[in-house]
Amino acid sequence: MKAVEIRKDIYWVGAIDWSMRSFHGYETSRGSSYNAYLILDEKITLIDTVKEPFKEELLERVASVIDPSKIDYIISNHVEPDHSGALPFMMAHCPNAKVITSIPQGLKGLKARYGDLPYEGVKAGDTLSIGKRTLQFVPTPMLHWPDSMVTYCPEEKILFSNDAFGQHLASGSRFDDENDLSVLYYEAKKYYANILTLYGRQAQAALKALKGLDIEMIATGHGIIWRSHVQEIHDLYEKWSTGTLEKRAVVVFDTMWHSTEQMARTITEAFQEKGVPATFYDIKENALSDIMTDILTSEYLAVGSPTINNQMLPTVASFLCYLKGLTAKGHKAFAFGSYGWGGQSIALVEDELKAADCDIVLDKQRLLNTPDKDTLEALREAVHTIVE
């Protein structure tokens, strides 16, 4: 396996994970990549490593360019094992290397995972001269762990952005302009929605910190490298991190005997009738990570569950737990569902929507047993009233 030169003397030496379909529960239908970069200068520098099972692939790609024992620095932008997992292995092959990490959190995290290594801590504004080139370190705390940082090389105008601007995507081509852009934007949005939504404020702070930098290339930690669409991905991060919403609706539900499903169909149609594109998600048939991607930029959210044993369905509870963790601040939401007698699920769903920071714009829509034509018409009209 060979390194890919992305600029003179700068190589992609990462690994492609074609077959992974779940990344801690996030459905990765297009696999992923763990990107590491090698800079040949007076001091030979490796930026990030890969997930542990791919360590041989990393070593082989590095060895296709230089003798790995010549590496002087390994920059660890992020402690999470998909980027640092191969660090002990690489250190065993790089006896002279120092590990550069953020302080205090990077140092703490790496020590806890890998014990004592020759660490050197860096903080905001610190730089490292590696010969003709300089590396500047920019902390991006909680984007998406406390230790996270990015590394900027001003001479090359390259930002080594780790998880920021990344996508879970396996591709044989390394650059944005060699891939289908619509897929890249979808996967970048999916990544933001499922990993970064909770940290919009921190994403804003990171964008501010990067503002003064002249960036020609964003060498991400996952997926492709941005070189032709740097401004576009920056603008999308601006949009997502400020919570800018589109006039769209997401209808999410589960059902036992299809009554709540009938309600979901009527709600979806009602939005459409008012000119609001709406998507209908049966939770059983869709990955939560895809539903979250749609929610990220949709103004309206309707969530439905029938009542079972005085509760909502566990699938709906699971979805709402995920939504609450990521948050859905400012989305216009309501709860709906069918019931047989007590009908407690609908209020429970509404409580969870409030806990996820949604604005409740329509009172709970509860229908007894199988809804008839008139009750569904009333539901349709109720939905019409909330569309501005």
Ligand SMILES: Cc1cc2nc3c(=O)[nH]c(=O)nc-3n(C[C@H](O)[C@H](O)[C@H](O)COP(=O)(O)O)c2cc1C
């Ligand atoms: C196992 C089971 C438990 C149920 N428990 C309750 C309950 O605690 N309270 C209630 O109001 N209805 C309860 N129901 C009735 C359903 O909520 C009702 O049939 C509803 O119309 C089902 O909606 P669905 O067709 O969307 O599944 C229960 C139904 C089943 C099958």
